[in-house]
Structure formats: structure tokens, C-alpha cells
């Protein structure tokens with residue numbers, strides 16, 4: 616069984632070609648701050664179109680990638696990104712799946728677009744971040760999207776920031792208590808809390824928190840940019856490996872890399888001190904089950 620990466624970003628070609636101009640034309644200021652070239656040259660965001668992504672997947676032995684949307688601040692940008700991801704999965708159905716992005720300010724038209732992309736083969740919702748997109752967790756249209764996700768068996772990926780960490784351009788606070796409450800109050804939805812859930816798995820040591828998070832899973836996206844090499848073993852020791860899903864956050868650049876690559880992200884899991892069965896679960900088997908992938 617090949618590897619599944621359940622957290623990659625394939626931005627529209629026009630966005631990758633001119634991130635600053637593209638974002639300015641759409642009012643996507645937060646994303647622009649996050650991906651802008653850094654004055655010290657140590658850029659965090661790398662860029663890859665679909666052809667490069669597929670080549671890099673081949674080189675790393677990744678059989679399938681799940682394209683995540685982005686937590687855009689405008690409904691129109693969500694629609695544009697969903698459109699470009701639909702084209703990519705249409706052309707490469709054997710290698711790529713996608714989850715849809717969404718902004719509740721789009722109202723009924725945003726909800727209808729979820730119905731449309733579902734017919735095109737999309738398998739979930741994400742990567743959303745209400746705090747960054749500017750709506751509360753109980754926003755009524757967001758609530759309707761969560762009901763659809765529950766009805767359709769669509770996992771919902773949320774961006775989660777570690778509460779104790781370093782500042783960086785575009786950092787957004789995602790208070791863990793509010794994430795716990797969102798998950799607890801939507802027991803029919805499978806949530807995938809990105810970036811090891813901002814270390815939320817360790818709070819599952821508290822039995823009440825564990826009960827609230829019974830329908831939460833965690834992905835490993837951007838791990839080497841945030842956490843040390845012991846993270847995989849430590850989280851597995853805390854919650855087991857059934858709810859951990861390999862995600863890279865490709866084409867983000869781990870420290871020291873000038874070009875996008877999957878290898879440093881895979882290394883976190885492979886060198887995590889886990890058994891072969893646990894490693895295989897995280898690297899593919901869990902994601903195949905969650906997203907019902909071929």
C-alpha cells in the first residue's frame with residue numbers, strides 16, 4: 616500500500632505566479648503576509664504546480680495526496696480555489712483527491728457549491744480556520760455546512776495553532792477550548808485538527824477532554840517547522856495511532872530546504888520509534904478509511 620498525504624496545498628496557478636498581486640486583487644491579506652518572501656531570504660512558503668507535485672510524490676513514494684483548500688477570507692476566493700482543485704483532481708483522479716474550502720459569507724451559493732463539488736468527487740471540507748476567516752464558530756451558515764459534512768461523511772479539517780509557540784507572519788490564535796467545544800457539540804462530524812491539533816492530543820490525558828474529542832483526529836502537517844523529532848512517538852503514546860493521519864503541508868519549506876520536498880515530513884513519522892503497523896496506519900491506512908479513498 617502506497618503512502619497517502621492528506622494535507623497538501625495546490626494553489627491556483629495565477630496565485631503561485633504572483634502571490635502578492637493575486638492576493639491584493641482579492642483582499643487576501645492574511646495569506647499574502649504568510650506567503651510573502653521574507654527579507655532574510657528564509658522563506659517558509661514554497662511553490663509547486665500540479666506537475667511538480669506529482670513528480671515529487673513519485674520520488675517520495677506517495678501514491679495519493681488530498682488537496683486541502685485554504686482558509687480564505689473571501690467567498691469568491693474559495694470558489695476560485697475549489698474550481699482549480701476540481702480541474703486537478705479531474706485530470707489526475709488516480710493520484711489526487713480534494714477537500715473543499717468554504718466561507719459562510721457566501722451564503723446559499725457557498726452551500727450549493729459544496730453540493731456541486733461533492734458531485735465532482737470532493738471528499739471533505741478544509742482547511743478551514745474560522746478565526747482567520749473572520750466568523751464565529753456558531754455562525755449559522757457554517758453550522759449548515761457542518762450539518763452537510765456530517766450527513767455526507769465528510770471529514771472537516773481545521774487549522775489549529777499551538778497555543779505556546781513562536782510568532783510568525785500570519786499566525787492566528789485558535790484557542791483550544793473553543794476547538795474542543797466545536798468538536799464536542801458536533802458529534803456527527805469527523806474533525807481533522809491540523810498540525811497535531813496544536814498539541815491538543817496531550818490534553819486528552821484529561822478524561823473529560825478525551826470524551827469531548829472522541830470524534831477528533833489529528834494530522835501531522837508542517838511538523839518539522841513547528842515541533843521537534845519526538846512529536847510522533849509522544850502523541851502516539853498519548854492517544855494511540857488510529858486517529859493520526861500523515862499530512863505534509865507541501866509545498867511549505869522545512870528549515871534549510873530551498874525547494875519543496877516531501878522527505879522531511881515523512882522522516883518525522885518513519886523515525887518516530889513506532890512499530891511497522893503503526894507507521895503504516897499513519898502513512899496511509901487511516902486516511903484511506905477516513906476519506907474512503909480508492
Ligand SMILES: [Zn+2]
Nearest residue numbers: 742774775809
Ligand atoms: Zn494549517
